[in-house]
Amino acid sequence: MSRYVVSALLLAGCSETYSGGEDDPKGSSEDSAVETDADTDSDSDTDTDTDTDTDTDTDADGDGDIDADGDGDLDSDTDSDTDTDTDTDTDVDTGTASCPPSGPDFTYVVETLEVAGSRDGLDLDGDGTSDNVLSVIKSSLDDSIVDAMATTTSVIIVQLWNVDDWCEDPDVYGGILSATDTDGNVADNYSGSEAFDAGSAIDSSGHSTEVGTVVIASSTWSITVASASFEAGGFTLTNATPVYGVGTADDASIAGTMGFALPATLMEEIAAAEGYDPDLAWSLADIDSDGDGTYDALSIAFEFTGVTGSVY
Numbered sequence: 001m002s003r004y005v006v007s008a009l010l011l012a013g014c015s016e017t018y019s020g021g022e023d024d025p026k027g028s029s030e031d032s033a034v035e036t037d038a039d040t041d042s043d044s045d046t047d048t049d050t051d052t053d054t055d056t057d058t059d060a061d062g063d064g065d066i067d068a069d070g071d072g073d074l075d076s077d078t079d080s081d082t083d084t085d086t087d088t089d090t091d092v093d094t095g096t097a098s099c100p101p102s103g104p105d106f107t108y109v110v111e112t113l114e115v116a117g118s119r120d121g122l123d124l125d126g127d128g129t130s131d132n133v134l135s136v137i138k139s140s141l142d143d144s145i146v147d148a149m150a151t152t153t154s155v156i157i158v159q160l161w162n163v164d165d166w167c168e169d170p171d172v173y174g175g176i177l178s179a180t181d182t183d184g185n186v187a188d189n190y191s192g193s194e195a196f197d198a199g200s201a202i203d204s205s206g207h208s209t210e211v212g213t214v215v216i217a218s219s220t221w222s223i224t225v226a227s228a229s230f231e232a233g234g235f236t237l238t239n240a241t242p243v244y245g246v247g248t249a250d251d252a253s254i255a256g257t258m259g260f261a262l263p264a265t266l267m268e269e270i271a272a273a274e275g276y277d278p279d280l281a282w283s284l285a286d287i288d289s290d291g292d293g294t295y296d297a298l299s300i301a302f303e304f305t306g307v308t309g310s311v312y
């Protein structure tokens with residue numbers, strides 16, 4: 001229905017349903033056969049349009065625009081912005097919600113970490129399927145992680161900075177690093193305000209020296225870090241592919257999945273230490289990280305949650 005038709009219908013109904021108002025009280029002295037207003041149109045008010053209210057448009061409400069709602073803009077919804085969507089925000093876009101953060105920089109300490117399920121990995125080699133071959137040792141690795149995290153002073157830190165909007169922000173940076181809990185009490189590490197010693201893993205501005213690119217779209221962040229090194233299950237994990245991550249975050253918490261490939265040479269060491277046949281590392285290898293036609297790395301993905309903390 002066009003705006004003209006809406007206005008016309010309202011005008012038609014107005015003469016019968018109008019119940020009076022300060023603008024143009026029906027039955028007042030002005031409503032006589034002889035007009036007392038100064039304009040030259042056919043109605044009884046003082047403006048120059050042909051309707052019976054005192055504003056300058058042709059609809060029956062008291063605002064200055066030509067639509068039929070009561071707000072002052074020209075669109076057909078009832079919020080106060082100038083776009084035509086039906087949301088209640090005040091932006092001028094097409095309705096994408098705005099999620100302003102409390103600040104631009106966020107540091108989280110990983111509180112829970114476990115190997116993702118076999119189908120819940122990330123696509124590391126770009127073939128369209130998720131990669132997480134090490135999910136075959138999920139149960140034993142998860143046990144090692146739980147034991148380690150309960151006692152170790154080494155924590156995993158995830159940072160996101162230059163965050164302007166938790167819903168949509170194409171220009172964010174991030175990093176994944178290890179830091180140390182130095183207060184002798186691992187029980188308070190997830191209080192939301194614990195500080196950790198990141199040593200040389202951060203620069204003078206407090207950000208990870210290994211900088212990843214981050215995009216936030218539809219309230220989901222995704223990160224690519226060319227190089228990252230962190231400890232899990234008592235091992236220092238290095239990556240044969242970039243580290244990829246995806247998840248959600250807000251001012252207080254973060255959750256997501258991180259995926260990367262571990263060099264088969266590293267996995268030989270881990271397999272031996274864990275009592276497995278080192279050759280297992282090569283038989284499981286599923287990623288050709290250097291493109292020479294031979295698998296040389298093993299994909300893995302972790303699901304994690306974290307809470308705010310800080311690094312120094």
Ligand SMILES: [Ca+2]
Pocket residue numbers: 122123124125126127128129130131
């Ligand atoms: Ca893949």
Ligand SMILES: [Ca+2]
Pocket residue numbers: 162163164165169170171172
């Ligand atoms: Ca930004």
Ligand SMILES: [Ca+2]
Pocket residue numbers: 181182183184185186187188189194
């Ligand atoms: Ca502590």
Ligand SMILES: [Ca+2]
Pocket residue numbers: 287288289290291292293294295296
């Ligand atoms: Ca290779």
